[in-house]
Amino acid sequence: MIEVPFSTRPPNGTVNDSAPPTCPKTMGCIVKYEDCFTPSYYYWSARLGIPPYPSRKQWEDVYIAQALWERGCIAPGKHGIGFGVGKERMVALFAGFGCKILATDQSLSVEAKKAWQDTGQLSTNKDELFFPGLCDKTKFDANVEFENCDMNAIPERYFGQFDFAYSACSLDHLGTITHGMKFIENSLKCVKPGGWVVHSTENNVGSNERTIQKGDTVFWRNRDIEALIDGLRNAGYYIENTDFSRGAHPENYAIDYHPYKRATTHTVLEVGGHTISSILLIAQRPESMATLPARDIEWPFIGAETPHVHTPFLTRLKRSIRKRLSDS
Numbered sequence: 001m002i003e004v005p006f007s008t009r010p011p012n013g014t015v016n017d018s019a020p021p022t023c024p025k026t027m028g029c030i031v032k033y034e035d036c037f038t039p040s041y042y043y044w045s046a047r048l049g050i051p052p053y054p055s056r057k058q059w060e061d062v063y064i065a066q067a068l069w070e071r072g073c074i075a076p077g078k079h080g081i082g083f084g085v086g087k088e089r090m091v092a093l094f095a096g097f098g099c100k101i102l103a104t105d106q107s108l109s110v111e112a113k114k115a116w117q118d119t120g121q122l123s124t125n126k127d128e129l130f131f132p133g134l135c136d137k138t139k140f141d142a143n144v145e146f147e148n149c150d151m152n153a154i155p156e157r158y159f160g161q162f163d164f165a166y167s168a169c170s171l172d173h174l175g176t177i178t179h180g181m182k183f184i185e186n187s188l189k190c191v192k193p194g195g196w197v198v199h200s201t202e203n204n205v206g207s208n209e210r211t212i213q214k215g216d217t218v219f220w221r222n223r224d225i226e227a228l229i230d231g232l233r234n235a236g237y238y239i240e241n242t243d244f245s246r247g248a249h250p251e252n253y254a255i256d257y258h259p260y261k262r263a264t265t266h267t268v269l270e271v272g273g274h275t276i277s278s279i280l281l282i283a284q285r286p287e288s289m290a291t292l293p294a295r296d297i298e299w300p301f302i303g304a305e306t307p308h309v310h311t312p313f314l315t316r317l318k319r320s321i322r323k324r325l326s327d328s
Helices: 033-037 039-048 056-070 090-096 110-117 137-143 177-190 222-234 312-327
Strands: 028-030 079-082 100-105 144-148 162-168 191-204 269-271 274-284
Touching: 033 039, 033 056, 039 056, 039 090, 056 090, 056 162, 056 191, 056 274, 079 090, 090 100, 090 137, 090 144, 137 144, 162 177, 177 191, 177 222, 177 274, 191 222, 222 274
Parallel strands: 079 100, 079 162, 100 144, 162 191
Antiparallel strands: 028 274, 191 274, 269 274
């Protein structure tokens, strides 16, 4: 049994370490505060070795793991690829379950690399992804490989090689919303027929019109998610339905404002006049898709200049929050 070190632990203070508890199947969805007080949330938080804070960033890791588990991806011998992994714990977690993981992160300029490394959010080798409590070192070394990978230019040698692919709030740093759409399409090319991809990204829950379309960090509106769903389905891919509801708990509407005093426990924050949360996306290359589509999807261009907010600030904030969660 795994001890849950937090005041909101389950009644007996422990969770079963053999498998996550049975729960309704995870679909595409927006983070909800009440999601963070469920048996599966306690389970995966414990497996990740972190207290079960009601944080949208922690929710992303938990829900990515749960979605992949439900689809048979987290099992011995399964081969996965993580994009923009930073210093996340999921690589070690999945390796501990016996998965073979190719962990990738961006190859950056010296200046940009220092900015990310200063907050613990860039990996340059696999040893930086090892967490002793999550996986035996010998098993980790056998199951994990590391490579640099530009998420805007995924090499074709990755195509059709993996059982699953995932990323946690990395695709919103690719320049535009359209770049994020293209990345999700290319991540689906990386998996074998029947393989799954699970991604999280920034979601603008305050407006379906005004947003940040271009910059260091972009905010996806619901309409952008709907455009992604239509594009993937029209190309023959499968994508789970997405629930855009925000839940009934008052905390789902409690916006954290700068200087973000609740940064490790908020699910919604305000940045430059935008109300931001997180959303999970789950898609599959169908078993019947033996060969990839002959033509790439023609995505709508969503990348207009929106100079009214300085998005590098949000990028630094996200790095800081993830570092604090990782250090907990």
